[in-house]
Amino acid sequence: MLLVIDHHNGVPAYRQIMEQVKFQVASGVLAPGTELPSTRALSAELSLNPMTISKAYGLLEREGVLERRRGQTLTVREQHADDLHEQKLEPLRRHLATAATMARQLGVSPTQAIKLFRETLDSTSK
Amino acid sequence: MKTPSPFVSSEPLVVENLSKLFGKRTALRDVSFKIPAGRVVGLLGRNGAGKTTLLDLACGLLLPTAGEIRTLGCAARELESAQLNRLGVVRQEPRFLDWMTVRQQLEFTASFYPHWDHALEKRLTEMLELDGARRIVQLSQGDQQKLSILLGVCHRPSLLLMDEPMSALDPIIRARMLDVLLERLRDDGCTVVVSSHLLADVEKIIDWVVCLDAGELAVSASFDELQESYAEWTLHSATGTLPETFSETCVLSHEGTTKLARMRVCAADTASEAERFASMYRAEVKSRALSLDEMFPLLLKRRERRAKS
Numbered sequence: 001m002l003l004v005i006d007h008h009n010g011v012p013a014y015r016q017i018m019e020q021v022k023f024q025v026a027s028g029v030l031a032p033g034t035e036l037p038s039t040r041a042l043s044a045e046l047s048l049n050p051m052t053i054s055k056a057y058g059l060l061e062r063e064g065v066l067e068r069r070r071g072q073t074l075t076v077r078e079q080h081a082d083d084l085h086e087q088k089l090e091p092l093r094r095h096l097a098t099a100a101t102m103a104r105q106l107g108v109s110p111t112q113a114i115k116l117f118r119e120t121l122d123s124t125s126k
Numbered sequence: 127m128k129t130p131s132p133f134v135s136s137e138p139l140v141v142e143n144l145s146k147l148f149g150k151r152t153a154l155r156d157v158s159f160k161i162p163a164g165r166v167v168g169l170l171g172r173n174g175a176g177k178t179t180l181l182d183l184a185c186g187l188l189l190p191t192a193g194e195i196r197t198l199g200c201a202a203r204e205l206e207s208a209q210l211n212r213l214g215v216v217r218q219e220p221r222f223l224d225w226m227t228v229r230q231q232l233e234f235t236a237s238f239y240p241h242w243d244h245a246l247e248k249r250l251t252e253m254l255e256l257d258g259a260r261r262i263v264q265l266s267q268g269d270q271q272k273l274s275i276l277l278g279v280c281h282r283p284s285l286l287l288m289d290e291p292m293s294a295l296d297p298i299i300r301a302r303m304l305d306v307l308l309e310r311l312r313d314d315g316c317t318v319v320v321s322s323h324l325l326a327d328v329e330k331i332i333d334w335v336v337c338l339d340a341g342e343l344a345v346s347a348s349f350d351e352l353q354e355s356y357a358e359w360t361l362h363s364a365t366g367t368l369p370e371t372f373s374e375t376c377v378l379s380h381e382g383t384t385k386l387a388r389m390r391v392c393a394a395d396t397a398s399e400a401e402r403f404a405s406m407y408r409a410e411v412k413s414r415a416l417s418l419d420e421m422f423p424l425l426l427k428r429r430e431r432r433a434k435s
Binding site: 007008010011014043044047049050051052055098101104105 | 308311330331333418
């Protein structure tokens with residue numbers, strides 16, 4: 001599992017882990033049933049306190065993204081289609097909120113902004 | 127190989143109303159906090175804040191003027207070999223038998239500990255690139271720090287107290303040393319207290335912060351909690367109606383104009399507080415989390431504000 005932690009951006013490391021795991025689940029990089037590295041292994045890999053890892057794993061389990069099977073191994077849970085759809089939209093919504101703020105500050109009209117987003121979608125899908 | 131420590135206190139370091147005076151000078155004044163086991167604690171503070179005094183009190187090298195400090199469940203003034211065997215100390219100015227070679231000093235110190243881990247010693251000597259054949263008197267300051275770290279961890283303590291252990295180490299070795307600390311935590315559940323001014327380094331591994339300011343406790347809190355309660359906001363008002371000053375207690379510093387303002391804030395829930403500001407001042411609020419370097423002066427301010435109120 002490839003995670004990148006920025007130690008200096010002020011966002012708690014457990015949150016960074018949660019966000020990246022959720023993103024990878026939503027985008028299909030981590031398929032349902034995929035086993036996650038142990039707390040110990042991930043702690044060594046990311047040079048993070050094991051408590052940070054277990055906090056992130058615990059919260060992801062509570063949110064239903066991960067599940068603990070047969071006692072110990074932690075795996076990606078099969079997501080309901082509705083949940084998965086929402087999980088895909090959630091990070092996008094957050095990014096667009098930033099863009100929307102910027103559009104307002106710059107005085108770019110909603111019509112112009114939507115047109116720009118459509119053009120961007122088109123150009124990056126080529 | 128990986129024997130867990132026989133007994134892990136739930137709070138390996140407990141400080142209660144601790145004061146220390148040197149003559150008329152107050153080094154610590156009425157400090158109280160508890161460190162939960164298995165944490166990596168950043169002991170922060172400016173020069174002269176009382177960090178070294180606190181660590182010396184914790185290992186019984188100094189005695190409190192008032193109050194109490196309990197280390198591994200025992201009053202620090204009464205530590206005996208049962209506790210000392212489980213306590214690791216890395217001091218800012220280490221004292222060695224400097225006519226010895228590195229290897230001789232390691233053997234000498236090892237002979238006092240029943241559980242000295244020679245395999246760990248060998249591995250760390252290589253990892254930190256320390257030459258066992260060299261005489262201590264010839265070692266650079268950095269190499270002396272490495273030796274001091276080895277002497278502090280190879281008996282596999284359950285509480286490790288480190289006073290500025292990395293100031294003379296290069297960035298590569300510093301990164302390895304942080305990994306060594308995390309490894310001790312994973313293998314032995316070792317609680318680590320590390321004082322350092324290298325905030326960008328300690329920020330990578332700490333999960334608890336104790337901050338001293340002029341001998342008083344400014345903060346003792348989990349690092350996650352601090353990261354979530356401090357932020358920098360940029361307020362943008364299209365109508366140019368931001369006030370000249372903000373009287374809200376959560377605002378710690380502020381600069382800007384009626385159109386664009388930047389402020390550092392501290393609130394239990396910064397996200398909902400940001401929304402409140404946005405609707406109250408009809409402004410866009412952009413929030414950014416703070417690094418430990420940026421947060422540090424604000425932690426000190428917290429005590430000033432408390433003292434004023």
